[in-house]
Amino acid sequence: MTNFDVVVVGAGLAGLTAARAVRAAGRSVIVLEARGRVAGRTLGHRLSDGTPVELGGQWIGRTQTEVLKLVDELGLETFPTYDDGAAVTLYNGTLTRYADETFGLSAEGAATVGRLRQELEGLADTVSLSSPWTSPAAAELDRQSVGEWLHTRTSDTEALAFWGAIIPALFSAEPAELSLLHFLFYIKSGGTLGNLVSTTGGAQELRVVGGPHLMSERLADQLGDAVRLNAPVRKVSQDHDGVRVDFEGGQVTAQRVIVAIPPTLAGRLVYQPALPASRDGLTQQMPMGSVIKVQVAYPTPFWRRAGLSGFGFSLDEGLSVTMDNSPPDGSRGVLVGFFEGAHARSAALLPLEERRVSAVATLVRMFGPEAQNPVEYAEQNWMEEEYTRGCYGGRLGAGVWTQHGAALTEPVGRIHWAGAETSDVWNGYMDGAIRSGRRAAAEVLGHQEA
Amino acid sequence: MTNFDVVVVGAGLAGLTAARAVRAAGRSVIVLEARGRVAGRTLGHRLSDGTPVELGGQWIGRTQTEVLKLVDELGLETFPTYDDGAAVTLYNGTLTRYADETFGLSAEGAATVGRLRQELEGLADTVSLSSPWTSPAAAELDRQSVGEWLHTRTSDTEALAFWGAIIPALFSAEPAELSLLHFLFYIKSGGTLGNLVSTTGGAQELRVVGGPHLMSERLADQLGDAVRLNAPVRKVSQDHDGVRVDFEGGQVTAQRVIVAIPPTLAGRLVYQPALPASRDGLTQQMPMGSVIKVQVAYPTPFWRRAGLSGFGFSLDEGLSVTMDNSPPDGSRGVLVGFFEGAHARSAALLPLEERRVSAVATLVRMFGPEAQNPVEYAEQNWMEEEYTRGCYGGRLGAGVWTQHGAALTEPVGRIHWAGAETSDVWNGYMDGAIRSGRRAAAEVLGHQEA
Numbered sequence: 001m002t003n004f005d006v007v008v009v010g011a012g013l014a015g016l017t018a019a020r021a022v023r024a025a026g027r028s029v030i031v032l033e034a035r036g037r038v039a040g041r042t043l044g045h046r047l048s049d050g051t052p053v054e055l056g057g058q059w060i061g062r063t064q065t066e067v068l069k070l071v072d073e074l075g076l077e078t079f080p081t082y083d084d085g086a087a088v089t090l091y092n093g094t095l096t097r098y099a100d101e102t103f104g105l106s107a108e109g110a111a112t113v114g115r116l117r118q119e120l121e122g123l124a125d126t127v128s129l130s131s132p133w134t135s136p137a138a139a140e141l142d143r144q145s146v147g148e149w150l151h152t153r154t155s156d157t158e159a160l161a162f163w164g165a166i167i168p169a170l171f172s173a174e175p176a177e178l179s180l181l182h183f184l185f186y187i188k189s190g191g192t193l194g195n196l197v198s199t200t201g202g203a204q205e206l207r208v209v210g211g212p213h214l215m216s217e218r219l220a221d222q223l224g225d226a227v228r229l230n231a232p233v234r235k236v237s238q239d240h241d242g243v244r245v246d247f248e249g250g251q252v253t254a255q256r257v258i259v260a261i262p263p264t265l266a267g268r269l270v271y272q273p274a275l276p277a278s279r280d281g282l283t284q285q286m287p288m289g290s291v292i293k294v295q296v297a298y299p300t301p302f303w304r305r306a307g308l309s310g311f312g313f314s315l316d317e318g319l320s321v322t323m324d325n326s327p328p329d330g331s332r333g334v335l336v337g338f339f340e341g342a343h344a345r346s347a348a349l350l351p352l353e354e355r356r357v358s359a360v361a362t363l364v365r366m367f368g369p370e371a372q373n374p375v376e377y378a379e380q381n382w383m384e385e386e387y388t389r390g391c392y393g394g395r396l397g398a399g400v401w402t403q404h405g406a407a408l409t410e411p412v413g414r415i416h417w418a419g420a421e422t423s424d425v426w427n428g429y430m431d432g433a434i435r436s437g438r439r440a441a442a443e444v445l446g447h448q449e450a
Numbered sequence: 451m452t453n454f455d456v457v458v459v460g461a462g463l464a465g466l467t468a469a470r471a472v473r474a475a476g477r478s479v480i481v482l483e484a485r486g487r488v489a490g491r492t493l494g495h496r497l498s499d500g501t502p503v504e505l506g507g508q509w510i511g512r513t514q515t516e517v518l519k520l521v522d523e524l525g526l527e528t529f530p531t532y533d534d535g536a537a538v539t540l541y542n543g544t545l546t547r548y549a550d551e552t553f554g555l556s557a558e559g560a561a562t563v564g565r566l567r568q569e570l571e572g573l574a575d576t577v578s579l580s581s582p583w584t585s586p587a588a589a590e591l592d593r594q595s596v597g598e599w600l601h602t603r604t605s606d607t608e609a610l611a612f613w614g615a616i617i618p619a620l621f622s623a624e625p626a627e628l629s630l631l632h633f634l635f636y637i638k639s640g641g642t643l644g645n646l647v648s649t650t651g652g653a654q655e656l657r658v659v660g661g662p663h664l665m666s667e668r669l670a671d672q673l674g675d676a677v678r679l680n681a682p683v684r685k686v687s688q689d690h691d692g693v694r695v696d697f698e699g700g701q702v703t704a705q706r707v708i709v710a711i712p713p714t715l716a717g718r719l720v721y722q723p724a725l726p727a728s729r730d731g732l733t734q735q736m737p738m739g740s741v742i743k744v745q746v747a748y749p750t751p752f753w754r755r756a757g758l759s760g761f762g763f764s765l766d767e768g769l770s771v772t773m774d775n776s777p778p779d780g781s782r783g784v785l786v787g788f789f790e791g792a793h794a795r796s797a798a799l800l801p802l803e804e805r806r807v808s809a810v811a812t813l814v815r816m817f818g819p820e821a822q823n824p825v826e827y828a829e830q831n832w833m834e835e836e837y838t839r840g841c842y843g844g845r846l847g848a849g850v851w852t853q854h855g856a857a858l859t860e861p862v863g864r865i866h867w868a869g870a871e872t873s874d875v876w877n878g879y880m881d882g883a884i885r886s887g888r889r890a891a892a893e894v895l896g897h898q899e900a
Contacts, residue, residue, distance in 0.1 A: 142626060148598055176593035274836035277831070277834050281737065281833065284737035286734075287734035345853065381727070390734075397847040399627035400847070403627060
């Protein structure tokens with residue numbers, strides 16, 4: 001069979017959710033996936049003793065209602081991210097241990113950060129989630145990069161270093177690389193900045209037993225042979241009668257297509273007829289972030305004995321953020337860490353062994369000499385993944401939302417767009433991906449012929 | 451024959467120059483061009499009476515030594531752009547006529563513009579042309595958009611409106627859409643801001659008799675059947691033995707490949723193995739500008755009788771810049787105009803007839819009622835061109851040069867990069883395209899096996 005009601009490009013959470021909704025409405029569907037696996041930016045991995053660790057997206061917050069519902073529907077379970085005890089912050093080589101909301105900053109630094117945070121939350125309130133470019137101060141907010149905005153607000157070195165690490169922790173990009181309007185949109189999309197950066201009470205509160213890639217795997221199981229792997233799509237053609245999608249190894253026809261891959265990758269497909277300039281102009285400039293995720297395993301979560309949560313934050317070179325990523329029973333200690341933004345780009349140039357040494361050195365500075373000898377190290381460089389080309393997601397730099405934002409979700413004839421980047425709620429997160437898949441499916445199902 | 455020493459992707463000035471140099475060194479070469487014509491962003495057109503007008507790049511400045519040499523070598527001739535008489539500026543619906551360097555601004559506006567111009571020239575002096583990201587103040591200059599920088603420097607509405615029109619005139623992009631570092635690099639690349647914006651004494655001083663696309667056509671004639679049209683390249687594969695280039699309709703092999711298309715389009719090809727993240731990260735965010743070029747023809751260049759040069763500058767909606775584009779003998783009057791940046795994006799949404807009406811309305815405001823009834827109107831929307839996707843060229847927004855700039859020209863194995871965007875001198879111009887082609891050819895010829 002090569003003719004369907006709907007063809008979906010990409011078997012991540014967005015595409016699979018869309019496909020499920022299409023099938024639930026009684027329409028035929030096929031999902032074309034470039035890789036030999038489903039799950040997109042989530043990726044399961046097992047340490048040699050069988051402990052599952054997440055090499056891609058992993059956390060869920062309690063206000064992420066759609067992903068929580070899906071976890072439940074699919075018979076999966078969540079468990080709380082380990083978050084007991086004190087956190088640590090590295091700054092200029094000095095370690096600070098703290099158990100409050102200060103991120104270990106000096107009183108002055110914390111006050112400045114708090115003031116800017118309040119200002120950001122206030123500005124975020126003014127942004128339209130459905131169409132950020134129509135926000136009252138859109139032009140002014142969009143012409144500033146976050147980096148420049150911060151420098152106009154403070155010259156406090158410590159506060160600037162804080163934001164210089166927390167922005168990459170959220171976007172895998174440097175403050176200069178994103179528009180202030182984009183940051184504000186993203187804050188509002190996730191509720192508050194507190195939501196975004198917090199473990200307990202925030203977006204990092206829960207993990208999925210076995211890993212969140214299991215959601216995609218179970219969705220794919222339900223879809224059966226409607227999911228075709230190793231089928232990189234190259235061309236999407238449409239005319240009055242329908243669409244044709246060419247992939248390496250074949251072609252399918254359908255009434256509608258849902259393209260559920262990151263905007264920058266969507267921009268690389270060949271379209272016939274060519275996409276309108278408004279859409280093409282957007283995908284020319286919605287780059288993915290730069291991140292290398294590492295998992296470092298120890299015989300035990302030794303930091304817990306020292307009263308540490310495993311949350312480490314570094315304003316210095318190397319890893320920016322670490323968290324306790326041990327299995328629920330604590331039978332093994334795992335620290336997860338991230339090289340982000342500029343740090344990821346420079347770390348990527350190192351041989352694996354040197355990168356491992358760099359990561360472990362940061363863990364030793366944070367958690368002491370016991371961190372020196374991990375039993376295992378695993379990593380995932382998302383920039384090198386041909387079919388993702390960066391994580392956590394696509395962002396917009398200065399000036400882009402106001403000039404090109406309207407094209408992000410607007411269908412082009414029979415082509416509909418999904419993916420975490422296209423959601424107005426929890427944009428960039430698994431929850432947003434699911435919402436986007438559902439929204440795209442609703443668009444498609446709203447058309448009679450499909 | 452399907453095996454060559456070098457394959458060139460793109461038959462614009464860069465690619466053809468490279469191919470010529472490769473052949474001159476005694477190596478075999480093939481040029482694969484997606485379109486049914488050569489010449490890339492230059493495009494010839496004839497009015498119904500035979501008068502040639504340029505629908506793409508058209509002007510040459512006296513310091514653009516490489517393009518002048520090529521014109522000469524190819525037996526072509528230049529003639530001066532008509533530039534006698536007064537210029538006009540439209541601002542808030544009011545027309546000002548002037549014959550000095552003030553752009554018709556008020557004394558206060560002109561003083562502010564002059565002050566900022568001086569500051570920009572001074573900053574441009576500090577920028578490294580070969581590696582802008584290593585400039586002393588690179589981080590600070592790159593984290594600011596030009597739009598934000600202007601707003602930190604002045605609140606003079608008129609001066610801001612001036613820059614809000616002159617920046618799109620140079621980049622077909624709004625001030626918020628480009629990095630201050632990029633603007634400074636571009637100024638230095640062309641010599642001075644005065645060079646960039648001036649007709650006589652600047653980058654718009656000369657035209658090519660018949661049109662500059664004739665350069666590409668003559669180069670292609672010399673290359674004969676080494677230029678293959680209607681051959682859109684889809685995939686570039688390389689291994690230890692050589693490269694293979696797949697295009698619609700066939701494939702060729704070679705020792706080296708020169709990709710001479712805009713970076714954003716280069717990023718859309720499939721590469722095997724996939725390109726390194728550093729290069730891919732750059733092409734994810736080097737968008738083309740937005741421009742619609744119009745040619746409006748009259749029985750005579752009637753504005754000349756009124757002592758006007760035909761140079762019109764508008765800070766209002768619609769066309770931003772007009773110039774006298776009549777043939778050398780003045781046998782017919784032609785005004786060329788540009789919808790640029792945001793104006794181009796909104797003009798593109800209009801039906802052709804409404805866009806024509808808008809263009810003519812601006813010409814009437816600038817040059818009087820005689821402009822009301824053109825005998826002919828021609829236009830080119832470069833954004834809609836699948837194999838260009840915008841003009842005048844690729845630019846970098848805030849934060850990109852410092853994070854990704856090094857990948858702009860660095861070869862990837864057997865793949866070399868050419869195109870106007872890759873030149874350090876006259877970046878973005880025909881002169882820069884020629885330089886880039888020569889540079890890429892030298893890289894390729896420097897490798898023994900090619």
